[in-house]
Amino acid sequence: GEDVEQSLFLSVREGDSSVINCTYTDSSSTYLYWYKQEPGAGLQLLTYIFSNMDMKQDQRLTVLLNKKDKHLSLRIADTQTGDSAIYFCAELKGGDYKLSFGAGTTVTVRA
Amino acid sequence: GAVVSQHPSWVICKSGTSVKIECRSLDFQATTMFWYRQFPKQSLMLMATSNEGSKATYEQGVEKDKFLINHASLTLSTLTVTSAHPEDSSFYICSARDRDMGTGELFFGEGSRLTVL
Numbered sequence: 001g002e003d004v005e006q007s008l009f010l011s012v013r014e015g016d017s018s019v020i021n022c023t024y025t026d027s028s029s030t031y032l033y034w035y036k037q038e039p040g041a042g043l044q045l046l047t048y049i050f051s052n053m054d055m056k057q058d059q060r061l062t063v064l065l066n067k068k069d070k071h072l073s074l075r076i077a078d079t080q081t082g083d084s085a086i087y088f089c090a091e092l093k094g095g096d097y098k099l100s101f102g103a104g105t106t107v108t109v110r111a
Numbered sequence: 112g113a114v115v116s117q118h119p120s121w122v123i124c125k126s127g128t129s130v131k132i133e134c135r136s137l138d139f140q141a142t143t144m145f146w147y148r149q150f151p152k153q154s155l156m157l158m159a160t161s162n163e164g165s166k167a168t169y170e171q172g173v174e175k176d177k178f179l180i181n182h183a184s185l186t187l188s189t190l191t192v193t194s195a196h197p198e199d200s201s202f203y204i205c206s207a208r209d210r211d212m213g214t215g216e217l218f219f220g221e222g223s224r225l226t227v228l
Binding site for chain 1 (some may be wrong): 143216220221
């Protein structure tokens, strides 16, 4: 199975908060990432968190890391239609900078 | 953030021909770049690690003679799909890390969509 698991779909109303969850398996992961992919485009790095942090906030984005449960979440405040995309969680294991990706969560923002 | 550019964005070719895709780091130097492949509605699969000045390291199951990787400079890696067939049609994405940054930031290119007829 996947090393990194995410729910596949999330529908949220415009203006509400979105929370995307991810679980990973390797407790030695050093960095954990959130990427955004719009249709036909590459991946945009949204944010990342170092494994010795519990939380990181950047404008509308809040990342929470629970190392004990190997759980990572991304909260998007005041979700907008432009936030509709696929969001990938990824973990970096070891020093070779290879990423393991989850399957991606498709977020749909409805008016 | 740093910029990684891929070219071409999309390419259509006949079966049996070879196609080259370029990945450039525009404002930083990258000793290591990564090539991923993405099938429709699926996640990214790491194909290989491109190392500047040395041979690429391929993931298990990836044919190195089929997917030739060259990392000739600190800002350019190329992926050549040789004798392409319809099953090679996919979205290919590269990523790179700024060698001078001590952070974990990994930046991705815009992707290159290959369609083999």
